[in-house]
Amino acid sequence: MITRKALNRRTFLRGAGAAVALPFLDAMAPAFASSTVKSPVRMGFVYVPNGIDMKNWTPSQDGALGELPRILKPLDPFKKDITVLSNLTHNNGRALLDGAGDHGRCCGAYLTGVQPRKSAVDIKAGISCDQIVANKIGGQTRFPSLEVGLEDARQAGDCDSGYSCAYTNNLAWRSETQPLPPILDPRAMFERLFGKGANLSPEERAVQSKFRRSILDFVTDDTKKLQSNLGPTDRRKLDEYLSSIREIERQIEKAEKDNAQIDPKMDKPYGVPADFAEHFKLMSDMITVAFQADLTRVLTFLVTREGTSRAYREIGISDGHHPLTHHMNKQDLIEKVTQINTYHVTQFAGWIEKLKSIKEGDRSLLDNCMLVYGAGLSDGNRHTHEDLPTLIAGNGGGFIKSGRRVTYRRETPMSNLFLTMMDRMGVEVDHFGDASGRLRGLDLA
Amino acid sequence: MQFPTTGKPSLGVIYDSSLGSNADEALTLALLYGLDGKNDCRVIAISTTRDSLRGAQLCDVIGRFLAGSISGFFGNISRALPIGMSVEGKLQEDTPIIKQVLARPEFKSPIAHLNDTAEVTPLLRNALTAQEDKNAAVVLNGPATNLAALLALPGAIDWIKSKVRHLAVAMPEAAVAIDPTAARKLFAEWPTPIFVADSAVGDALRYPGASIEKDFAWATPAHPVVDAYKAAGTMPYDAPAPGMAAALQAVHPDKGYFTLSDPGTFTIDDSGKLRFKPSAEGRHRAILPNDAKREEVLALYTQMASAKPVQRTFRRRSEAQQEQQQKKNTPAPKPESK
Numbered sequence: 001m002i003t004r005k006a007l008n009r010r011t012f013l014r015g016a017g018a019a020v021a022l023p024f025l026d027a028m029a030p031a032f033a034s035s036t037v038k039s040p041v042r043m044g045f046v047y048v049p050n051g052i053d054m055k056n057w058t059p060s061q062d063g064a065l066g067e068l069p070r071i072l073k074p075l076d077p078f079k080k081d082i083t084v085l086s087n088l089t090h091n092n093g094r095a096l097l098d099g100a101g102d103h104g105r106c107c108g109a110y111l112t113g114v115q116p117r118k119s120a121v122d123i124k125a126g127i128s129c130d131q132i133v134a135n136k137i138g139g140q141t142r143f144p145s146l147e148v149g150l151e152d153a154r155q156a157g158d159c160d161s162g163y164s165c166a167y168t169n170n171l172a173w174r175s176e177t178q179p180l181p182p183i184l185d186p187r188a189m190f191e192r193l194f195g196k197g198a199n200l201s202p203e204e205r206a207v208q209s210k211f212r213r214s215i216l217d218f219v220t221d222d223t224k225k226l227q228s229n230l231g232p233t234d235r236r237k238l239d240e241y242l243s244s245i246r247e248i249e250r251q252i253e254k255a256e257k258d259n260a261q262i263d264p265k266m267d268k269p270y271g272v273p274a275d276f277a278e279h280f281k282l283m284s285d286m287i288t289v290a291f292q293a294d295l296t297r298v299l300t301f302l303v304t305r306e307g308t309s310r311a312y313r314e315i316g317i318s319d320g321h322h323p324l325t326h327h328m329n330k331q332d333l334i335e336k337v338t339q340i341n342t343y344h345v346t347q348f349a350g351w352i353e354k355l356k357s358i359k360e361g362d363r364s365l366l367d368n369c370m371l372v373y374g375a376g377l378s379d380g381n382r383h384t385h386e387d388l389p390t391l392i393a394g395n396g397g398g399f400i401k402s403g404r405r406v407t408y409r410r411e412t413p414m415s416n417l418f419l420t421m422m423d424r425m426g427v428e429v430d431h432f433g434d435a436s437g438r439l440r441g442l443d444l445a
Numbered sequence: 446m447q448f449p450t451t452g453k454p455s456l457g458v459i460y461d462s463s464l465g466s467n468a469d470e471a472l473t474l475a476l477l478y479g480l481d482g483k484n485d486c487r488v489i490a491i492s493t494t495r496d497s498l499r500g501a502q503l504c505d506v507i508g509r510f511l512a513g514s515i516s517g518f519f520g521n522i523s524r525a526l527p528i529g530m531s532v533e534g535k536l537q538e539d540t541p542i543i544k545q546v547l548a549r550p551e552f553k554s555p556i557a558h559l560n561d562t563a564e565v566t567p568l569l570r571n572a573l574t575a576q577e578d579k580n581a582a583v584v585l586n587g588p589a590t591n592l593a594a595l596l597a598l599p600g601a602i603d604w605i606k607s608k609v610r611h612l613a614v615a616m617p618e619a620a621v622a623i624d625p626t627a628a629r630k631l632f633a634e635w636p637t638p639i640f641v642a643d644s645a646v647g648d649a650l651r652y653p654g655a656s657i658e659k660d661f662a663w664a665t666p667a668h669p670v671v672d673a674y675k676a677a678g679t680m681p682y683d684a685p686a687p688g689m690a691a692a693l694q695a696v697h698p699d700k701g702y703f704t705l706s707d708p709g710t711f712t713i714d715d716s717g718k719l720r721f722k723p724s725a726e727g728r729h730r731a732i733l734p735n736d737a738k739r740e741e742v743l744a745l746y747t748q749m750a751s752a753k754p755v756q757r758t759f760r761r762r763s764e765a766q767q768e769q770q771q772k773k774n775t776p777a778p779k780p781e782s783k
Contacts, residue, residue, distance in 0.1 A: 062560075087560060091571040115574075410527045410563035411571055431599045436567045 009294065013226065015218030020194055021142065021293030022226075023241045024360045025234040039360045040140075041397040042291050043133060043425050044299035044371040045111060046348060047171055049103070049306040050325040051380030052389040053338045059084055059405045071341045074349035078356060078393070081366055083400055083442070085390040086407040088414040091434055092116075093376055093385040102383035103307035103322075104163025106376030107171070111300065113415035113433010116167050120158035123166045128173040129418040129432060131180070134298045136427040145298035146290060147172045148189065149182030150279050151305050160307050168307050171300040182302050185272055186252045186282045193290055194245070214249055216242055237359070245289060251282050276314055277347055284351035292358060292365060297425070299371075303344060306376060315343050325380030337380070348373055352393050369394035370421055388414060396424045399443055406441055417442075455481075456610070456696060457489040457576045459569055461529075462688070463536055463587035463620065464493055464504050465543045470586050471507055471673035472652050472750050473615075473688035477584070477696070478511035479749025486696045488512075489581070490572035492529030492565050494588045494623070497537050501530040501562045502554035503546055507669045510552070513754030528556065529565035533590050535623055545676035546669045565591045566598050573608040582695040583612045585631075586688035588620045593627035596634050606636040613640040613695035613732075615647065615687035621717050632711045632729070640694045641711055642732040643719060646703065647687030649734040650742055652750070654681040660751035670750065689746055694732050702742050706731035 007027040013020040024039055056070040065079045075082055092115040093106035101118060108116030111128035127135075130145055138144020152169055159165035170179035183189045194215050216223070223242070227235055251273075273279040280303070290296050304310055309320030317324075317336050324340070327333035355366035374390040377383055395402045415433035420442060422429060458477055462470045480486045491508050493500050509525050546552055556562060569591070573581055585592055592612075595601055612635055621628045632639070657675070661668040674684065693702055708730055709723035721731055735742075 089567070089571075091567070091574060094571075094575065096575050097577060407558075407560040408564075409560050411529075411567040412564050413567050434567070434570070436564065436570075436598060 013219035013222040018215045018218040020219050021295050023292040027234050039368045040297050042297045042369045046301045046373045048303045048344050048375050049308050050322050051375050051377035052341045054378050056338050057389050062405050062407050071345055074346040078352050080403040083392045083402045084405040087387050087410055088390055089386040089411050090414045101161035101163045104160035104167040107306035108167035110376040111171050112173050118162050120164045123164045124176050125173050126176055130172050130298050130300050131174050133425045133427045141296050143296040146296045147180045147182040147300050148283050149184050149302040153181045153184055169305045171302050189286050248285050280347040288354055312340055327381055366394045368397045370396040399424050455484050456486045457581040458486045459490040459583045461492045461585050461591050463495055465500050465540045468674040468677040468684040469686045469688040471670045473586050473692045475670045475750040476689050476692050479752040480696050482752055482755030490569055491526050492591050494531045494590045495536040496531050496534050499539055499543050501528045502556045503543050504528045505554040505556050506552045510669050527563040529568040530562040531565055531590055541676040542673045546672045566594050569595050576608050578607050579610050581608045582610050584692045584695050586615045588623040589627040589631040590624045593630040602636050609637045611638040613691035615642045615691040625713055625717050628713045639729045640732050642687040642690040646690045646732050646734050647685040651683035652686045654683050656747040660747055690732050702738050704733040704735045
């Protein structure tokens, strides 16, 4: 008779002031029972602003994904892992008598499904679907949810025709009046995930960093003890996992060093990489670790704020993103929008590759995710709120039949998708936003 | 001549029917677009109870023709509305009207797949949410399937009450028979006043067949409403028009085109017949013919149903208002320094 005591899923490597959660290891499942142990499903929303050039986004036909259009091309190696959804609509992003302000409205409505109140000070939207899930299952993980971003997180002021910056700069809403600002600084996120000290000033941090060792140094004893009890596969998994944490530390240190060298007087969050792609990678690497170690199962990732005029000089585009999207059908401007859209998807594809490379039981970590990538506007030139660009990466633990494009009927609420995803997370609510029901045809059934 | 409007927009009208069953359904849509061209109302949504792509194509073709996009009046500047189509399995077969209209090569609809049509309940709800309070009306000419489904959406009673002034219904017995459960739900739960046009008013004020032969002659080579009319009966005939009565009452409830019954409540009895019980607290009224207005109503029917499409002007500020705004936006010149 073969027996083995399983390692607790909530095991941490501990040391002075540090606690490092572990990824899913075979040792966490009883002998011969790994196939019966279910890995958790993670739900995430990755939002890009200003709409997308739909001609270069939408696959030519429904069903199995063939040749991907230009913007989605970077996802070509993972096309069996993605599902492109067409015709989903956010009616509450439309004007509905509130006049101008589509950027503020579409982002405020995106995960809440309600029409945000038009105000620069007296904000009101609704509880976002990620927070509904976090409220219900967040107690099972160290962090109920993670809110991440790469740009401006100002919460006050008028960011779009009378709409508060709270609408354009947040995705997650804990209550009707309380948005959850994204973390922009990789160091703050790292320390939130793995240790204390997130609130240190740059000066204090500089003093401390002279003596800083890797967080892994603090948990060496625990690591050694654990390694001696693991089989070769788990040992390799653990090594890879700890190496990825160390790599993130190195990237953060490098970013901090680079920033200091480039422009010490720059008024920007400490430790934020100057390079967009590097910043994206760093944040997504940390999200990966957080998913891997089951620190959270719920994510919102505001790639850049809605309505942003960020320039992408790293790819040779010095015009602002938002002005470019009002291209008045000029081909040279549309081309630049397409390049920005493709650049965003390229970063996302890099992350998808990483998630897919990580094994979790019989599947990959990506398989156990449902990551919605999309925008609150489709045509940024005309500010349209129907046929929103939407794809899901991962299949939610075998729930979604991926590798396809599915076109829904016109006016199908985006909220129907979110309601269905909440179901998959084990959080069944009667109603959400302007949902008219569950989204059919998404699952394997 | 049409002038740009600057005030409150005209009444938004939803038209839900089983277009393709009889001539009245097509005439009613034509009447609504005729009134729309006069700025008396705006057609804001079209939906059908027919669970059939061909039924949706018929709505699309007639709707786009009347809105001016395929009658060649405005090129691509059309107000083509998405067509909400029921998928409840009712009325799936082709009718002579559908066959006749869609047989013409010039009446081709881009609707080819289910996902070219719209989900009915979000479509109708979304159309209503874009209207100012109490500035919408719903005209039902057929089974109540779609409106009963609309009532089932969360919070529907509240936003229907806030947006919709009234519902006007033409529901022949055949339409009740298709979905009696929905009809019962509609009369029991719809939260606004309801006007009901039954066969009495439909028969008393029939659409004159002679108009079909002469008033639509401007449309070459064909007019889909004429095709529908001719396919629905043997010419010459005057078509019963309860839907037109309901639509005209919905758009112009205060003009006295019809006599209204005392308030009461409509119900559907066990045999599927509409019954009316007067009561002071009832929200329903029957639309009855008004002999004094008979000629005026028939003239309006024929003029509006056969009207050429009118390009709706954008709501915008008058030149004087635009000038005023420009002055506001221009900073005052700084005094010259001496």
